[in-house]
Amino acid sequence: QVQLMESGAGSVQAGGSLRLSCAASGVSFSRYSMGWFRQAPGKEREGVALISSIGQTTYAYSVKGRFTISKESAKNTLYLQMNSLKPEDTAMYYCAASRAWSPGLIPVNFGVWGQGTQVTVSS
Numbered sequence: 001q002v003q004l005m006e007s008g009a010g011s012v013q014a015g016g017s018l019r020l021s022c023a024a025s026g027v028s029f030s031r032y033s034m035g036w037f038r039q040a041p042g043k044e045r046e047g048v049a050l051i052s053s054i055g056q057t058t059y060a061y062s063v064k065g066r067f068t069i070s071k072e073s074a075k076n077t078l079y080l081q082m083n084s085l086k087p088e089d090t091a092m093y094y095c096a097a098s099r100a101w102s103p104g105l106i107p108v109n110f111g112v113w114g115q116g117t118q119v120t121v122s123s
Helices: none
Strands: 003-007 010-013 018-025 033-039 046-051 057-059 067-072 077-082 091-098 117-122
Touching: 003 091, 018 033, 018 091, 018 117, 033 067, 033 077, 046 067, 046 077, 057 067, 077 091
Parallel strands: 010 117
Antiparallel strands: 003 018, 018 077, 033 046, 033 091, 046 057, 067 077, 091 117
């Protein structure tokens, strides 16, 4: 059974940093693309970052240069390092897994989701 569990929720001031983690079970990082998504109240879920099974990364324009996605296969854990946080980064953050070779930052292409972890950035 595939399960994802995020951690690392927090509240920071603008300019601060947070690192989110996603512990995966039943998922082989060598066979899945992994992504981070976020959803703010009243808004649609949007893709933030993607790392493919072979380690290629893709970022949303809004976070490029500030966020870094990585994975540690030995621990079956996905990470999202978030630096220079802005109030508009405030959202519930979700990790997700996809068997697709190139799912893009498109939520419908991901079949497994975690429960989410809250990030709040104050100005």
